[in-house]
Amino acid sequence: MVNKRDLPQKICPTCNRPFFWRKKWRLSWNTVVYCGEKCRRNKKNERCNSLV
Structure with missing residues (x-):
């Protein structure tokens, strides 16, 4: 079983998570x-959020 922390990740541009x-x-x-x-x-x- 693979640990979640070992998987690749990205940052969502909308929610920044x-x-x-x-x-x-x-x-x-x-x-x-x-x-x-x-x-x-x-x-x-x-x-819109980036303009504020």
Whole structure:
């Protein structure tokens, strides 16, 4: 069994939280940007939050 801390991680640009590699992303990990569906839908707010 692999420890979670040994898995690759990225920072979500919307919520600024780290998220770890998931098995369902094994073929597309390089293209994954957001930690989940909610952040992907709210990506417009990312630009607004950076302007404030």
